[in-house]
Amino acid sequence: MELNSEKYNCLVVDDEPIARKIIKNYIQQIGLLQLEAECINALGAIDYLRNHDRTDIIFLDINMPNLSGLQMLKILQPKQPVIFTTAYAEHALESYDLNAVDYLLKPFSFERFTKAVYKAVNNIQKTGNAIAAITHEPKAPFFIKSGGSNFPVHLDDILYCEAKKNYTMVVLEDGKKLMPLVPLSKFETLLSDAGGTFVQIHRSYLVATKHISSVTPNSIKVGQYQLPIGIQFRERFFTTIGIKEEEPSEGDEI
Incomplete structure (x- = not known):
């Protein structure tokens, strides 16, 4: 499938500054992506997503204080594709049960990151740009x-x-x-x-x-x-x- 030229807005959610820096650097290297925002915990991400409707892809750490990435996903049930970024392999099965697009085990390479990104973009395109439809088309009252x-x-x-x-x-x-x-x-x-x-x-x-x-x-x-x-x-x-x-x-x- 040929990918279109539009930019996909990314939200990075991770409590580790170094991890956020690496992901942001990877995002800058991929022409399809642009960094929209970053959050240092799940509660901040929930609040951000509730008040902004332009996010296309979420990069989400799992082990964070107070509320984990898995718990955030269960509470918020976001429509955007979610790519987990974590240092712990034991949560992989549960992440796919929550319909995560991919599961990146830290430290991950730029090549592995890119593969996950294209899975997310293809996911969006296969559903006819479902994120935009869900966000902008009014539901029946x-x-x-x-x-x-x-x-x-x-x-x-x-x-x-x-x-x-x-x-x-x-x-x-x-x-x-x-x-x-x-x-x-x-x-x-x-x-x-x-x-x-x-x-x-x-x-x-x-x-x-x-x-x-x-x-x-x-x-x-x-x-x-x-x-x-x-x-x-x-x-x-x-x-x-x-x-x-x-x-x-x-x-x-x-």
Whole structure:
């Protein structure tokens, strides 16, 4: 297949300065690529990707503090091709289970790096430049009835949902709140049927996994909101996002 001449924006995520420097140098040597940004940890990368829509290829380290590259991939589920760059071979199988394009074992050569890059570019082209389509083509809205009116809402704009007796309060990324007369359990089913990716963290809270920016044993942060993790939901939640469950502190609510 003949590759087109457009540039592919790259995000480098690695906590080691030397590793980032090597990858950036390799990127500069390949005409198809251009460095878009670099992040020193997974949380910074999640925040960056949530606020920028031009990234085409992600170079992702695995062993990083607080949140690993594998955990980041499970939480964010990025549409961009991901190339893992790591010093540890034992994670290779799991990385392919997460649909990584390639797995580069440090120290890797420029030749091996180039091979991974062309696999990623071919992946993008085979899907008809799917990244641009996903980013720029609007998805069909999900209509929510609140206060007697129906409001079109894109699933990606929902931060979390909170149970309010027979209602569900839907909190959007722009701060707007809707109150459909639907209990949380039924609203979760409606969101799932519409293609949303949400996880229940508490009997009163359902959150969008793509908007999770930090996690503690007792709570998570979505947008500007800190929400509690209920005891009965903790194990399933940590399993879903791929983080080993930590011991909760005293005073945690069920």
